[in-house]
Amino acid sequence: xxxxxSQGLYTVLNPEKYVGKGSTKYxxxxxxxxxxxxxxxxxxxxxxxxxxxxxxxxxFTGKDTYYVPDFLVTYQVNGVRKAELxxxxxxxxxxxxxxQKRKTRGYVYEVCEYAKNQAKWKAAKExxxxxxxxxxxxxxxxxxxx
Numbered sequence: 001x002x003x004x005x006s007q008g009l010y011t012v013l014n015p016e017k018y019v020g021k022g023s024t025k026y027x028x029x030x031x032x033x034x035x036x037x038x039x040x041x042x043x044x045x046x047x048x049x050x051x052x053x054x055x056x057x058x059x060f061t062g063k064d065t066y067y068v069p070d071f072l073v074t075y076q077v078n079g080v081r082k083a084e085l086x087x088x089x090x091x092x093x094x095x096x097x098x099x100q101k102r103k104t105r106g107y108v109y110e111v112c113e114y115a116k117n118q119a120k121w122k123a124a125k126e127x128x129x130x131x132x133x134x135x136x137x138x139x140x141x142x143x144x145x146x
Contacts, residue, residue, distance in 0.1 A: 097114055
C-alpha cells in the first residue's frame with residue numbers, strides 16, 4: 001500500500017501513453033498510485049504529470065502566480081474522449097478547517113493552505129471550462145487508500 005510520504009521517479013511501462021516531458025516524479029505515494037493507474041488502465045489514452053500551468057492570484061500576496069496541477073489525463077469510454085486535470089490532495093486539505101478558539105501555528109497554516117487551494121482550484125475550473133475539460137481533486141477516498 002502506498003503512503004503519502006513516498007517520493008521518487010516513476011518508470012513508465014507504456015511510454016506510448018505518456019505525453020509529458022522529462023521524468024515522471026511523484027511527490028507522494030498517492031501520486032504514485034495514480035501514475036500506475038494511468039499507465040495501466042485501458043481507458044486511459046494519454047497522460048502527463050505536471051504539464052499545465054494555470055495563472056491565478058495568490059489570496060495573501062495579491063500577486064499573480066501559477067498553479068501546476070498534478071496530472072492531465074485523457075480517457076476514452078464508449079468511443080468518447082474526455083480530458084481531465086487531476087489534483088491529488090489529502091482529504092484534510094479539501095475541507096475548511098474548523099474554527100478554533102486558540103489559533104495555533106498549525107491551525108493558521110491549515111487555514112492558509114485551504115484558502116490558497118480554493119483560489120487555485122477556482123482558476124483550474126475556469127481554465128478547464130474554456131477547454132471543455134473537467135477538473136477533479138482526488139483524495140485518499142477516491143484512490144481507495146486508507
